[in-house]
Amino acid sequence: MLHIKCPHCGMRSQNEFSYGGDASIKRPKLNKEISNEEWDNFVYNRKSLRGKHLELWQHLSGCRQWIKVERDTATHEIFNTYRADEEIS
Amino acid sequence: MIQKFRLQNGGLINRDKKLSFKFNGKTYSGYEGDTLASALIANGVHLVGRSFKYHRPRGFFGAGVDEPYAIVQLYRNNETEPNIKATEQELFEGLEAKSVNCWPSVNFDIGAINNFLKIFLPAGFYYKTFMWPKSFWYRVYEPFIRKAAGLGVASTKHDKERYEHKYEYCDLLITGSGPSGLASAYAAAKNGARVILAEDKPRFGGSLLTSDVNIGNQSGEDWANSIISELKEMPNVIVKNRSQVFGYYDHNMLVMSEKVSDHLPKTKKHHPKQRLWYIRAKEVLISSGSIERPLVFGNNDTPGVMLSSAAKEYLKVYGVIVGKNPLVFTNNDSGYETAIEFKKNGINPIILDTRVNPQSEIIDEAINLGIEIKFSYVVVAAQGYKKVSSADIAKISDDKKQLGTIENIKCDCICVSGFWTPTIHLASQSGNKTKFKEEIDAFVPGTSKQNETTLGAANGIFTLEETLKDSFMAGQDLSKKITNNDNKISFPNVVEKKSSQYDKFWCVPLPKGKNYKRFLDFQNDVAVSDIEIALKEGYRSIEHVKRYTTLGMATDQGKTSNLNGLQLVSEIENKVVPAVGHTTFRPPYTPISIGAIVGREVGKHSKPTRKSPMHSWHEKNNAVFVDAGVWLRPRYYKQGSENLFEASKREAKNVRTNVGVCDVTTLGKIDIKGPDAAELLNRVYTNAWLKLPVGKARYGVMLREDGIVMDDGTTTRISENHYHMTTTTAQAANVLSHLEYYLQLVWPELNVNVVSTTEQWAGAAIAGPKSRKLLEKLFPNNDVSNEGLPFMGYMESDLFGVKARIFRISFSGELAYEVNVESDNGQFMWEKIIEMGQEFQVQPYGTEALSTLRIEMGHVAGSELDGRTISYDTSLEGLISKKKDFIGKRSLNREAFTSSDRQKIVGVVPLDKKTSIPEGSHLVKDAKAPLPNKKLGHISASCWSVEHDNPFSLAILKDGKNMIGEKLFVMSPLKNKVIPVEIVSSHYVDPKGERVRS
Structure with a gap:
């Protein structure tokens, strides 16, 4: 079971969180004309990356904040966690 | 009974406390501190089971977690547990155990015929045999294999232990x-x-x-x-x-x-x-x-052949000797330690050492004690069936390829040591x-x-x-x-005494003309010849060899066998062991009982149970409850000898003719506050929300980004920047997470806060033609007339001193209201409604009547919003705004979503107006068409229409829009039913929706 550092609450066990997928996906702006391809990429197309991955988790049984977690999908190593509004360099 | 193999002194057992126990029905005695294994050995019992495949006799091989043989069925405190290692089970007074994998008894086991059929049961025999004729598999082969395979028997009783x-x-x-x-x-x-x-x-x-x-x-x-x-x-x-x-x-x-x-x-x-x-x-x-590694030789699975470290442990910890005439067969100094312990206790062992001329302090000590040692000697085969009686031994050449003349020496156990595996x-x-x-x-x-x-x-x-x-x-x-x-x-x-170098030799060659089985995996009966066959047949990866031969796949997971298996593969393949690699180690290291994994989360503790504040009233009034997610909801209120069907019909009818009250506390409720609340709703729901006035409610449908309907419910504008959203019971948590996702990650610029208030409010739906009359009695100071509180209106009021919210919303399609009070006042509200409603024949109604009411009105719920339907399918497309963007809108122009014969919700009535239609059944054009019969749609919800007094169902049907009036068949292979039906409008009652506005 993973040990995830919630930027708001501190180290917590994985079973307090729920997984939210790729954090690098940006939702297209409302009312913006976009191609089918762009929309499909947003809704469906995800890479199944091996290695470092920035992903979303929600601290569901805690502060309920969505957070970003930088994790290695192969080794489960967690390098860093960020608040939802934090810019990641 | 005398413990013939127990030493007079020594060991760490408590000799002051004698314990009696039963094995295979016979009573024995041991001491506190014994394991079942040590106590049995003390009593001279070495036959404890039969092997998995050939049903060969099995004794003890180890003294702990690595034990491959001594697996028993344990009886303790009127319960039974299978596959317990006798080497790990501590003895207690009254312990009972039985052998497994043998019938009728461990001494006379019919399955042992496999031992003589072994020529037909080589590696992979499961895959090679029983293939033909095909029809025999289900009727003959599989039942036979199932009966023959497996070890202990799991209890079928509820485990009362904690x-x-x-x-x-x-x-x-x-x-x-x-x-x-x-x-x-x-x-x-x-x-x-x-x-x-x-x-x-x-x-x-x-x-x-x-x-x-x-x-x-x-x-x-x-x-x-x-x-x-x-x-x-x-x-x-x-x-x-x-x-x-x-x-x-x-x-x-x-x-x-x-x-x-x-x-x-x-x-x-x-x-x-x-x-x-x-x-x-x-x-x-x-x-x-x-863990000590075995040495491999002919019939090395005979009871009495065991690890030398185990023999030493039985001696030093339990004061038990595994034999009075022991042979120690070793390729390193560890065997000497065991032999020395025997000697110190007056037993004369013989050591066979595979090494030519090893020298060390330990060997010197053995020599000084006068122990007989034969260097360059091996055990070729153990003799004896249910217990070792002698050993065929021979000198081995320095290159370990040639055996000398075979001699037979008497012994009652062979303690083997093939060095150690970390x-x-x-x-x-x-x-x-x-x-x-x-x-x-x-x-x-x-x-x-x-x-x-x-x-x-x-x-x-x-x-x-x-x-x-x-x-x-x-x-x-x-x-x-x-x-x-x-x-x-x-x-x-x-x-400590210094050891000398061990000998890498571990597998004794077969003597000419002899075809002894030399076992690697003692629990799954995998022999050297099986690995050879697997390799001959082309298996190369160690993972494949393992699965084909079942090496290391028994309950001991190959703790004693894996490394020898690897060595054999590497020798035959002429590769080094690291190139062969080892199979993956996975948890658990040793079998863990299911009870321990489950813990306290059994029965009603398997999930939290949520009860509404009115729960005790429901209980007192004969409610029969149903699980609705984590909630317990009244399904119906039983009167007299009514069954579910009769009660729900009565309750639904009473709503249609008088007035009924339903506990709707479980509906998800989300409080939404902030200057941008309307903007959030406008983006989340498919319809327009910016112009909803204060004091008004609106029905909304929300989609996922892929265009599929996620949830529906009403949201009410309580004040300028304050909304009260309701969700379905099932989706409450998901909708909250959904809103939080968009507010925190996608549109953080929106100034809105959301919080779940599901448990803060108790809710009662008051529905039926007389509901307004009842409301007038409940709120005499408010104008609840059609003008004062019109359809989709909202007002705050006072219910006999208790703050209340009144929503004129309807789930049943009747004139209806929903009253919310703070949870603590829920019971008070409920009792007042019942009390004031007596003159209007008010009756409580449960989820079954609620479903009936909504189904015959064609209102969609969870069974239609099943994660596969879009607004069009559920006839909610009228709520899609063309003027604004919202979550999921961009997906709605997908080809499948816009095709002209897209599925749509319809009503289904059986032609005989009598036969109930099972939910989940398929709709087909021709009941007699050959299989696979093309499915046109499925029944999503069924009820007995109280308005029409006949069965009625909702279905999601292909090209449903153009199917009204068609005659189709409902097929339920599960219930073995074929029902001719007519497709009708999904709005079976009050199609124009006049009642809710009356």
Whole structure:
């Protein structure tokens, strides 16, 4: 079971969180004309990356904040966690 | 009965406490501190089971967790447990056990005919035989194989024992209390670290209990005892025996199974039987020791052939001799230690050493004691069926290829030692990349992936001095990093005998003309010849060879067999062992009972139960409850001898003619506040929300980004920047997360807060033509007329002194209201409604009547919003705004969503107006068409229409829009029903929706 550092609450066990997928996906702006391809990429197309991955988790049984977690999908190593509004360099 | 094989003195058992037990119906006696295995051996019992495939007789091979043979069915306190290792089960008064995998008895086992059929049962026989004729598989082969396979029998009774889960954090978790575990725990504990020391056996000390060593001028055992007593006194240390750390998971989470009560005749009151520990450790020190490796020779599975270390443990720990005429067959010095212990207790062993001329202190001691030693000698085959009676032995050439003349010598046991295999399971589970250590022909941990260090024999280090030095240092260094303390511990003086180099030889060649089975895997009956066949047939990967031959796949998971299997593959393939590689080690290290994994989460504790504030009223009024997610909701209120059908019909009818009241507390409620609340709703729902006036409610549908309907419900504008959203019971949590996702990540610029208020409000739906009259009585000071409180209106009021919210919304399609009060006042509200409603014939109604009412009105709910339907399918497309963008809108122009024959909700009525239609049935055009009969749609919900007094269903049907009036068939192969039906509008009652506005 993973040990995830919630930027708001501190180290917590994985079973307090729920997984939210790729954090690098940006939702297209409302009312913006976009191609089918762009929309499909947003809704469906995800890479199944091996290695470092920035992903979303929600601290569901805690502060309920969505957070970003930088994790290695192969080794489960967690390098860093960020608040939802934090810019990641 | 006299324990013929028990020594007069010695051992760590409590000779003052005699225990009686039964094995296969016969009564024996043992002592407190015995295992079932040691007690049976003390009584001269060596036949305990039959092997898995050939049903060959099985005795004891080890003395602990590695045991492949002695698996029994245990009876304890009127319960039974299968597949218990006799070598691990501690003896208690009244213990009962039986052999498994034999019928009618262990002595006369009919399955043993397989032993003579073994020529037909080679590796992979499952895949080769039983293939033809095909029709025989289900009728003949499979039932036969199922009956023949398997070991013990699981109990079919509910397990009344209690199992607990416990969570613990520590600085250092140390697995195993042998020399390395004790030394590292002691050093770390002295540095103030929080330490957990886990030992799977009842006694602490590991190999120190059986080896002839001296630490700090004490015997190994005394030193271990003194360290343990000191550790037990320290507040920063948890010391646990009977506790097996069996799994190493991510981020240094380890799981340990503590057998709290298995060694007692009965679990003590308020005690669990077992406790599962989830331990998050900063550092893990693996001190799990090593397991002796077997030597392979003909009939090496005969009862009486066992590991030399096990024979020594039975002797030193239990005061039991495994034989009075022992043969020790070894390729290293460990066998000598066993022989010396025999000799010291007046037994004369013979040692066969595969080595030519080894020299060491231990060998000298054996010679000085006058033990007969034959160098360059091997056991060719064990003789005897249910117990070893003699051994065929021979001299072996220096190149280990040629056997000399075969001699037969009498013996009653053969103690084998093929050197040691480090127990690297936990290290490997942690992700450690193991490496092959040539000097010991075994894998040892290599590069760690997590904070884990392996010490002592588990790390391939077999001298006590080096082990202790490493372990003191590791304990000290790792704890220093955590606690910043640096208490040096003086290193004790160690006396041990030096060993000589072991011999890599392990598999005795077959003598000419003999075809002995030489077993590698003793539990699954995998012999040398099976591996040879697998390789001959082209299997190369060790993972494939394992699965084809079942090597290492039994309940012991190949603890004694895996390495010999690898060596054999590498020899035949002419590859080095590391190139062959080892199969993956996976948790659990040893079988764990299901009860321990489940813990307390059984029965009604398997999930939380949520009850509405009116629950006790429902109970008092004969409600029959149903699970709705985690909620308990009244399904119907039973009157007299009514059944579900009769009661729900009565309740629904009363809503249509008078007035009914339904507990709707379980609906999800979300409080939405902030200046941008309307904007959020406008983006979340498909319809327009910016112009909803204060004091008005609106029905809305929300989509997922892929265009599929996610949920529906009404949202009411309480004040300028304050909305009250309702969701379905099932989707309440998901909708909240959904809103939080968009507010926190996608549109953080929106100034809105959302919070769940589901449990803050108690809700009652008051529905029926007389509902307004009832409302007038409940709220005499308010104008609840059609003008004062129109459809979709909202007002705040006072219910006999209690703050209340009134929503004019309807789920049943009748004139209806929903009244909310703060949860604490829920029961009060409910009682008032019932009291005031008497003159209008008010009746409570449950979820079954509620469903009936909504189905005949064609209102969609969970069974239509099943994650596959879009707004069009459920006839909610009228709520889609063309003027604004919202979540999921861009997906709605997908080809499948816009096709002209898209599925749509319809009503279904049986032609005979009598036959009920099972939910989930398929709709087809032709009931007699050949299979696969094309499915046009499915029945999503069924009821008995109280308005029309006949069955009515909703269905999602292909091209539903153009199917009204068509005649189709409903087919339910599960219920074996074919029903001719007519497709009608989904709005079966009040199609224009006049009642809700009346």
